[in-house]
Amino acid sequence: MALRFEVLGRFNRARAAHLTLPHFVCETPLFMPVGTQGTIKGLTTNQLEEIGCQIILGNTYHLALRPTSELIDELGGLHKFMNWPRAMLTDSGGFQMVSLLHLADITEKGVTFQSPVDGKPMLLTPEESIQIQNRIGADIIMALDDVVRTIITGPRIEEAMYRTLRWIDRCIAAHKRPHEQNLFGIVQGGLDPVLRDICVRGLVDRNLPGYAIGGLAGGEDKDSFWRVVAQCTAALPEDKPRYVMGVGYPLDIVVCSALGADMYDCVYPTRTARFGTALVPEGLLKLKNRAMSDDTRPIDPACACMVCKNYTRAYIHSLVTKDAMGSQLLSYHNLYYMMQLSRNLHSSIVQGRFPEFVCNFLQKMVCISLSLSSCH
Amino acid sequence: MSSSNSIHSSAMKFAVKAWSNGRARAGVLHLDCCPTPIDTPSLLLSTRKGLPLFISPDLLPSLPSPDSHLLHVSPLHFLEGLSMTTISKIGGLHQMLGLHEYGFAAVPRDSIQCLPEANSTNKVGASFETPCGRLLIKPAEYMEMISSLRPELWATLADEVPAWVSDKRNKTSVDRTIKWLDECIALSPTGGAVFGAIVGGSSLEERQRCAQEVARRNVSGYWVGGFGLGETMDERPALLNAVTVSNLTHIFWQK
Numbered sequence: 272m273a274l275r276f277e278v279l280g281r282f283n284r285a286r287a288a289h290l291t292l293p294h295f296v297c298e299t300p301l302f303m304p305v306g307t308q309g310t311i312k313g314l315t316t317n318q319l320e321e322i323g324c325q326i327i328l329g330n331t332y333h334l335a336l337r338p339t340s341e342l343i344d345e346l347g348g349l350h351k352f353m354n355w356p357r358a359m360l361t362d363s364g365g366f367q368m369v370s371l372l373h374l375a376d377i378t379e380k381g382v383t384f385q386s387p388v389d390g391k392p393m394l395l396t397p398e399e400s401i402q403i404q405n406r407i408g409a410d411i412i413m414a415l416d417d418v419v420r421t422i423i424t425g426p427r428i429e430e431a432m433y434r435t436l437r438w439i440d441r442c443i444a445a446h447k448r449p450h451e452q453n454l455f456g457i458v459q460g461g462l463d464p465v466l467r468d469i470c471v472r473g474l475v476d477r478n479l480p481g482y483a484i485g486g487l488a489g490g491e492d493k494d495s496f497w498r499v500v501a502q503c504t505a506a507l508p509e510d511k512p513r514y515v516m517g518v519g520y521p522l523d524i525v526v527c528s529a530l531g532a533d534m535y536d537c538v539y540p541t542r543t544a545r546f547g548t549a550l551v552p553e554g555l556l557k558l559k560n561r562a563m564s565d566d567t568r569p570i571d572p573a574c575a576c577m578v579c580k581n582y583t584r585a586y587i588h589s590l591v592t593k594d595a596m597g598s599q600l601l602s603y604h605n606l607y608y609m610m611q612l613s614r615n616l617h618s619s620i621v622q623g624r625f626p627e628f629v630c631n632f633l634q635k636m637v638c639i640s641l642s643l644s645s646c647h
Numbered sequence: 648m649s650s651s652n653s654i655h656s657s658a659m660k661f662a663v664k665a666w667s668n669g670r671a672r673a674g675v676l677h678l679d680c681c682p683t684p685i686d687t688p689s690l691l692l693s694t695r696k697g698l699p700l701f702i703s704p705d706l707l708p709s710l711p712s713p714d715s716h717l718l719h720v721s722p723l724h725f726l727e728g729l730s731m732t733t734i735s736k737i738g739g740l741h742q743m744l745g746l747h748e749y750g751f752a753a754v755p756r757d758s759i760q761c762l763p764e765a766n767s768t769n770k771v772g773a774s775f776e777t778p779c780g781r782l783l784i785k786p787a788e789y790m791e792m793i794s795s796l797r798p799e800l801w802a803t804l805a806d807e808v809p810a811w812v813s814d815k816r817n818k819t820s821v822d823r824t825i826k827w828l829d830e831c832i833a834l835s836p837t838g839g840a841v842f843g844a845i846v847g848g849s850s851l852e853e854r855q856r857c858a859q860e861v862a863r864r865n866v867s868g869y870w871v872g873g874f875g876l877g878e879t880m881d882e883r884p885a886l887l888n889a890v891t892v893s894n895l896t897h898i899f900w901q902k
Contacts, residue, residue, distance in 0.1 A: 315706065565733045577705045581745025583737055589696060589728035593778075596698050603703065 272480045273410070274453050276512050280621040284504065284531035287620035290512055292410040293451055294350060295357040297325040299512065299533040300616040302524060302609045303360060304541065308333050309343075309353045312541055313602035316355045322576070322603070323610040326358040326410070328536045331403055332367035336388065340406035348408030359409040360536070362516075363400045366418055377417055379434065397441040401454070405447050413483065414442040416457040421491035428461035435459045436473040443477060453480035455514060458503050461486060462495045471506045481512040484532070488517030497526060504531035521550060521612055525632055528616050529625075540609050544601035547591035550608040552635040556584070558601065563588035576607035658799045659840040659867060661687075670891055678750040678799050680741065681716050691719040691752055693759070696729075697744045704746060717750050721757040722792035727779045731795040739797035751798035752842075755784065756807065758875060763807040765816075770823065773804050786827045790834035798839055802870035803831040805844035810877035817848040820873075821857045832864060840867035845890055849878045854889040 275291040290297040303326045304311050304319070311319060311327060319327065329349055334340060346352050349359060368375050368382045375384040381396035397415040404412040415438055417431035439456050446454050456474035460466030474482055484503045487496050500515060504527075507513050514534035515527050524535050540550060547559040551571045557563075558570075566584040578587075578600045590597030619628035660677040674687040692699050697720050699707065707715065725734060737743045740751050756763055760778050767774035772785035789804045804827040806820040824846050835841055843861035847854035861869060871890055874883060 318703070318705070321705075564728060565730065565736075567733065567737055581704065583743070585729060585733050585737065586696075586743050589725070593727065594695050595701065596695065596703065599703050 272453065273449070273451050274480050274512070276481075276510060278510070280623070282620055282623070282625035283529070285529050285616075285620050285625055286531060286533070287617045288512070288533060290533070292326070292358045292453070294359065294410050295325055297358060298614070298617045300524070300528040300620075301325055301534055301613045303328050303534065303536040304606055304609070305330070305536055305538045306353070306355075307538075308337065309349060311602075311606070313544070313599040314606065316353065318603060319355070319606075320357070322607045323614060324357070324606070325613075326360055326534075327355060329359060329361045329407060329409060330367060331361045331364035331400065331407065332371070334361075334407060335364060335403050340403040344406035344408070348406075350408060358411070360411040361404045361407050361409040361413065363413045363415040364395055364403065365400065365415045368395060369418055377431075377434075379437075381415070397438040398445040401442050401445040402447075405452065408448075409452060411453045411455055411481065412446075414439050414454060414456050416459055416485055418459065418486055419461060420489045421462050421486060421495065422489065423461070428459075428463060429466055432460045432466045432470050436470065439474060439477060439479075443479075455479060455481040455483050457483040457485040457516070458507075459486045462491060462499060464499075464502055467499060467502055468506065471503060475506075475508060479511075481514065482507050483514040483516050485516045487515065488519055488537070496523075497530065500527050500532060501530045521609070521632075522636065524612065525616070525629060528620075529629060540605035541602045544605045545598045547597070547601065549587075549601055550605045552632075554636050558584060558588050558591045558597075560588075570604055571608075574604065574608065574611070576604050578604040578607075658838055661868070670888075676717075676750075678716075680748060680799060681750050682748055683712065683716070685714065685717055685750070689714055689717055691717045693757065694718050694720055694724075696724045697740055697746075697751075704744065707746070707749075716748065717752060718746070719757070720751045720753050720796070720798060721755055721761050722753055722789065722796055723755050723761045723775055723777050723782065723784070724757070725792070725796070726777070726782065731791055734795040739795065741797070750800070751796070753793060753796060753798040753801035754870060754872075755789070755802075755804065756872070763805075763876070765806070765808040765812065765820070768806050768820075768823075773806055773827075786830040787834065790831055790836075793831075793839065794834075794836040797836065800840040800842055800868065802842045802872070803828045803844045803866075805846050805870075805872045807846055807873045807876060808848050810849040810882075812848065814850065817850055817853055821847050821853050821860075824857065825860045828861060828864060828866075832866070842866060842868040842870040845869055845871045846873040847886075847889075848873055848876075849882055849886065851885060851889045854886050858890045 273293055277289045278286045280287045288299045290299050306327045307330045343349050343352050368384055375382055381394050383394050386393045400415040417434040419428050419431040456479045458470045460470045484500060504513055512533045515532045517537055518535045519537045519539055549556040549558060549570045563584045568584055569579040571579050619625045658679050661674060663672045663674045665673045676685040676687055692715055698704055741747050762776045764774040764776050772783045774783050786804050793801050806823040808817055808820045824844050828843050843864055843866040845857045845861050847857045
């Protein structure tokens with residue numbers, strides 16, 4: 272165990288905490304931007320620090336392909352490689368394997384797939400995933416799990432859940448740096464409460480430093496999504512961090528925090544920025560819209576970020592989808608928004624005004640559609 | 648030998664500090680908006696719609712100062728998606744870009760995407776190939792852009808031709824450039840420093856003729872254009888010489 276988790280305040284199931292990791296002391300609830308290839312697209316590490324980013328995510332699959340985990344290890348680990356002094360989390364590589372590669376095949380050994388580089392057959396085993404993550408050196412590493420989309424039904428879900436439990440033991444055995452890196456287990460089981468419960472118990476028995484709720488954020492309806500999160504957070508230990516993977520939309524983060532989750536990750540804020548969409552308290556602002564071309568207000572008058580302090584919607588409109596600077600400025604604003612949301616969640620719980628914060632947050636979002644499917 | 652040539656306009660002051668044995672000189676440029684003076688010779692940063700290409704504005708101060716305080720702006724960039732009315736409403740370049748301590752030098756050509764199209768230029772205006780297609784810019788339209796953008800210094804509209812045009816075409820380009828110079832000066836807003844455009848292609852005589860004509864007008868500086876359009880590297884020094892021989896005190900030229 273290489274972390275400490277100290278709850279500072281609560282409201283019902285929501286909690287605000289200090290999560291002490293080898294590289295940084297974080298305040299939860301928190302959102303983690305995704306830095307797929309060792310970088311958050313559009314921002315420097317200085318800017319990430321400035322906006323208050325605490326943990327970023329690296330994708331094991333992408334990094335193992337380029338520039339390889341061996342090179343990263345040789346150069347002192349991913350922190351040094353990308354010059355990020357704060358905390359880092361790597362995923363197992365399993366999700367990309369399944370979502371990016373049509374010919375991926377999951378067996379008991381691991382995930383077999385065709386290398387995108389030369390087409391040769393390759394195998395990612397739990398052992399290999401952990402070894403790669405050991406070389407990359409993040410504060411938190413994720414177990415290789417058998418991920419199945421919640422839209423799939425049938426025996427495959429049960430098979431995946433039990434396999435995930437068998438694989439966690441292999442991950443634990445393969446983990447060579449338990450005093451510097453925290454191995455999180457991932458709860459699977461689809462939308463089936465019985466399967467989810469079995470998985471939670473199995474993982475909790477292994478006494479891991481933290482737990483993730485996986486297999487969601489993939490197209491299931493919102494009610495099912497929240498129900499599964501609620502069930503898992505109710506059953507997972509109080510004194511360890513809970514990470515809902517692939518979430519996401521600001522509303523989902525607020526609701527999951529109310530249900531007792533602590534950590535989130537998603538490509539959504541930066542990806543939607545590259546399509547010209549800004550995150551604002553009212554929901555979304557589409558800067559590509561013609562109406563923006565002579566709107567001289569900032570993106571969000573209440574936002575204190577560099578973009579909102581200096582630029583009009585009209586100017587950003589002239590940049591988006593045409594000039595790289597448009598993506599950079601919007602990414603900056605969107606991540607600032609997510610960091611501010613994290614800070615607000617943490618402080619409102621600590622200061623005993625969480626319900627007021629949530630009501631205020633929901634009131635502003637009058638036009639959002641609750642049937643939005645989450646991103647992956 | 649040092650000389651104290653200097654020029655003032657409301658936004659800009661320039662003085663030569665030292666001369667070499669040849670024509671090279673070291674100078675200093677003061678712009679009202681810039682907290683520290685800018686040493687010359689100085690390289691301008693390229694921009695796209697006013698902001699440097701791949702460094703975001705909050706990271707600009709990490710570049711060495713003060714040399715990175717002069718930005719080149721092409722007014723043509725703003726024709727895509729941002730009206731001059733809106734730019735005026737916002738308050739011009741400084742307000743729009745949030746860069747209050749930087750100086751802007753406006754020249755239509757950016758040598759990357761907005762390139763002079765000599766075949767389409769005519770007596771009415773200068774033609775440019777741009778990402779939004781081919782545009783014909785008349786002096787009056789150009790001056791509207793300058794008045795909205797309010798850069799610290801700006802070049803007058805020029806007819807830039809490649810090195811291989813006929814003598815006749817080259818001569819026409821000088822005649823037009825001087826005519827447009829007068830039209831631009833007549834419409835110039837208060838507050839910006841006018842840099843008269845000097846062209847003339849690869850002809851020493853035409854270059855000299857243009858420089859002499861421009862030197863007669865009341866301008867704050869000179870923009871030497873028409874380079875990077877087919878002349879060889881060897882030709883350039885002689886062409887520049889022909890321009891500077893009139894002992895012009897301050898020039899800025901662009902490749």
